[in-house]
Amino acid sequence: MASLATPTLKNPSSPSLSSKPRLPSALSALHFPPSHHHRRRFLIITASASSNKPTVLVAEKLSEAGLELLKQFADVDCSYNLSPEELCTKISLCDALIVRSGTKVNREVFESSGGRLKVVGRAGVGIDNVDLSAATEHGCLVVNAPTANTVAAAEHGIALLAAMARNVAQADASIKSGKWQRNKYVGVSLVGKTLAVLGFGKVGSEVARRAKGLGMHVIAHDPYAPADRARAIGVELVSFDEAIATADFISLHMPLTPATNKMLNDETFAKMKKGVRIVNVARGGVIDEEALVRALDDGIVAQAALDVFSEEPPKPDGKLVQHERVTVTPHLGASTVEAQEGVAIEIAEAVVGALKGELAATAVNAPMVPSEVLTELKPYVELAEKLGRLAVQLVAGGSGVKNVKVSYATARAPDDFDTRLLRAMITKGIIEPISSVFVNLVNADFTAKQRGLRITEERVLLDGSPESPLESIQVQIANVESKFASAMSETGEIRVEGRVKDGIPHLTKVGSFEVDVSLEGSIILCRQVDQPGMIGTVGSILGEENVNVSFMSVGRVAPRKHAVMAIGVDDQPSKESLKRIGEVPAIEEFVFLKL
Numbered sequence: 001m002a003s004l005a006t007p008t009l010k011n012p013s014s015p016s017l018s019s020k021p022r023l024p025s026a027l028s029a030l031h032f033p034p035s036h037h038h039r040r041r042f043l044i045i046t047a048s049a050s051s052n053k054p055t056v057l058v059a060e061k062l063s064e065a066g067l068e069l070l071k072q073f074a075d076v077d078c079s080y081n082l083s084p085e086e087l088c089t090k091i092s093l094c095d096a097l098i099v100r101s102g103t104k105v106n107r108e109v110f111e112s113s114g115g116r117l118k119v120v121g122r123a124g125v126g127i128d129n130v131d132l133s134a135a136t137e138h139g140c141l142v143v144n145a146p147t148a149n150t151v152a153a154a155e156h157g158i159a160l161l162a163a164m165a166r167n168v169a170q171a172d173a174s175i176k177s178g179k180w181q182r183n184k185y186v187g188v189s190l191v192g193k194t195l196a197v198l199g200f201g202k203v204g205s206e207v208a209r210r211a212k213g214l215g216m217h218v219i220a221h222d223p224y225a226p227a228d229r230a231r232a233i234g235v236e237l238v239s240f241d242e243a244i245a246t247a248d249f250i251s252l253h254m255p256l257t258p259a260t261n262k263m264l265n266d267e268t269f270a271k272m273k274k275g276v277r278i279v280n281v282a283r284g285g286v287i288d289e290e291a292l293v294r295a296l297d298d299g300i301v302a303q304a305a306l307d308v309f310s311e312e313p314p315k316p317d318g319k320l321v322q323h324e325r326v327t328v329t330p331h332l333g334a335s336t337v338e339a340q341e342g343v344a345i346e347i348a349e350a351v352v353g354a355l356k357g358e359l360a361a362t363a364v365n366a367p368m369v370p371s372e373v374l375t376e377l378k379p380y381v382e383l384a385e386k387l388g389r390l391a392v393q394l395v396a397g398g399s400g401v402k403n404v405k406v407s408y409a410t411a412r413a414p415d416d417f418d419t420r421l422l423r424a425m426i427t428k429g430i431i432e433p434i435s436s437v438f439v440n441l442v443n444a445d446f447t448a449k450q451r452g453l454r455i456t457e458e459r460v461l462l463d464g465s466p467e468s469p470l471e472s473i474q475v476q477i478a479n480v481e482s483k484f485a486s487a488m489s490e491t492g493e494i495r496v497e498g499r500v501k502d503g504i505p506h507l508t509k510v511g512s513f514e515v516d517v518s519l520e521g522s523i524i525l526c527r528q529v530d531q532p533g534m535i536g537t538v539g540s541i542l543g544e545e546n547v548n549v550s551f552m553s554v555g556r557v558a559p560r561k562h563a564v565m566a567i568g569v570d571d572q573p574s575k576e577s578l579k580r581i582g583e584v585p586a587i588e589e590f591v592f593l594k595l
């Protein structure tokens with residue numbers, strides 16, 4: 001047995017929007033987002049769609065094009081400038097929430113939603129205003145619109161760079177106050193100067209490209225940026241210290257994270273070239289603003305141009321905003337007609353997709369699974385959930401489930417076999433029948449951890465052609481007793497095993513008994529003394545009650561010894577008929593399991 005390697009995803013592809021794969025209705029929503037490097041897909045399972053239209057709360061200004069898209073599918077409530085209390089009150093009536101940077105989607109919002117909120121759409125890039133941990137814990141998908149405002153933000157960065165260097169804002173204000181100060185506003189040239197781009201992602205690289213066009217020497221620092229991307233634009237990647245020590249201009253383009261918070265501070269300002277000029281269109285929090293005021297006053301920083309602030313709006317009389325050598329704009333980086341239309345459409349498609357269970361936009365808090373992997377895994381995803389559901393129903397008592405072992409028999413190499421989806425579905429199958437928690441791909445691991453449910457996985461490496469991703473899945477629950485003793489394996493765990501046959505999940509093993517029943521409808525498992533007539537006896541009890549038997553199979557240890565009969569039924573038999581089955585003399589034990 002090979003141990004399970006951390007799955008890696010292969011061959012991300014460009015999904016055609018016309019062929020959006022969907023999961024079976026019980027599982028509902030599928031989402032396949034593009035990333036900025038390549039399009040990938042991921043899946044999230046939401047509750048089955050209700051007959052009513054979902055409600056989408058749009059809490060900040062969104063372009064008409066996006067609203068139109070949303071209105072075709074949902075009831076749209078555009079309520080701008082809500083107070084935090086009003087947002088918390090409204091959210092319990094909403095299935096999705098769309099925000100920009102001005103709304104704090106904190107834990108309280110998720111808690112107030114009462115489980116109804118399924119998607120938060122961020123109509124832009126930065127998701128530092130959304131509490132991702134809280135979203136994940138509540139099984140709420142967060143999507144953003146990562147590409148449509150890139151150029152707008154880069155153009156604003158360049159606009160601020162040039163405006164700062166030539167004192168445009170200050171000179172404008174001066175003329176408007178009746179002055180004509182040509183000597184006061186002598187600027188500095190950009191050509192030949194060194195620009196350090198900190199954060200060489202989408203916006204940073206577009207800024208670098210444009211700055212090179214202005215004749216600047218561009219260097220960049222980004223611990224995660226691929227060197228070939230920098231090389232392709234003719235930008236040298238350097239260390240943080242080298243970047244800040246050599247730059248005449250610094251432009252910030254990293255996300256606000258605990259690692260980038262106050263990255264520019266007294267210590268780092270002290271390492272900069274005297275007279276450096278700083279542009280920030282990323283997030284205010286990456287600069288220690290009080291330290292920046294000190295650096296300006298000490299002459300380390302000659303000028304700064306800021307579009308973003310640690311607190312927005314900043315205090316109007318604050319030292320930084322009022323500083324003569326500081327140019328400010330009110331978070332306008334993404335505010336062009338074109339970018340706003342782009343993000344509105346991008347986020348509307350993502351949110352509608354998420355609510356519908358189709359291809360959607362970028363997931364921020366869910367693993368992404370490439371489309372071809374998803375399509376291939378679809379029947380196994382269903383199998384995984386049903387095995388989890390069966391296994392937990394076999395536990396006497398149910399809630400003491402702590403240790404689950406999953407074995408995947410596959411001929412696929414570990415890097416060609418992603419189990420996150422299957423694990424999430426097994427978790428869903430195990431947890432949902434014994435609790436009121438809603439489990440999906442977003443919160444499966446978190447929910448399992450929170451409940452003390454330990455799921456270990458192993459891969460049983462098979463010889464042969466790896467054409468199908470999986471031969472079988474086995475789910476074992478250890479350290480519990482079973483209400484159906486025959487479900488116990490020789491080693492004392494509850495054990496069920498299944499495989500996919502002709503695209504349909506089948507139960508193929510219970511304890512040490514081989515069975516074969518398709519996992520549709522519900523199942524009755526009976527252990528009996530193997531003798532003729534048993535199928536007929538049980539079948540006629542069910543028939544009398546008009547319960548349709550879809551499948552029957554008998555797995556025995558040896559002829560005329562014990563056998564386990566698995567009966568698939570379309571409808572739930574009455575208590576009376578289950579009692580009659582139990583009273584058939586040859587039946588030693590039986591259990592009814594809902595799928």
Ligand SMILES: NC(=O)C1=CN([C@@H]2O[C@H](COP(=O)(O)OP(=O)(O)OC[C@H]3O[C@@H](n4cnc5c(N)ncnc54)[C@H](O)[C@@H]3O)[C@@H](O)[C@H]2O)C=CC1
Pocket residue numbers: 036124125126127146149150153198199200201202203204221222223224225253254255256259260281282283307308331332333334335
């Ligand atoms: N002012 C505005 O209206 C707008 C602001 N933004 C902000 O611009 C920033 C960049 O956005 P994108 O380029 O779209 O994101 P991105 O994700 O494409 O790029 C961010 C880059 O920062 C890098 N990075 C992460 N930690 C770093 C660190 N410690 N030091 C240096 N680099 C680091 C990442 O590796 C990545 O390459 C974000 O903060 C975003 O919120 C984006 C659009 C509009």
Ligand SMILES: O=C(O)C(=O)COP(=O)(O)O
Pocket residue numbers: 100101102123124125126127149331332333334335
């Ligand atoms: O996309 C981003 O990260 C932005 O900062 C844009 O913010 P906005 O949508 O204009 O509030």
